[in-house]
Amino acid sequence: MNSSFVNESIRCTVDQCKNHAQSKNYCSLDSITVGTHENSPTQDQCTDCKSFQVK
Ligand code: SF4
Secondary structure: OOOOOOEEEEEOOOOOEOOEOOOOOEEOOOOOOEEEOOOOOOOHHHEEEOOOOEO
16 A cells, blocks of 8 residues: 555544555545444444554
């Protein structure tokens, strides 16, 4: 993975993620998958970035 790439279409503040652009608040992946851990999601806290990877 090219971690210097900044995908300005995906804003993200989770700089604890291996895929974070670090220098700016963006993701470095071409695309991400968003999912949920809830049966009936009702607010943003119910959603998860499934592309998250721990550093
Ligand atoms: S993979 Fe998800 S959590 Fe990680 S930097 Fe990209 S958008 Fe953020």
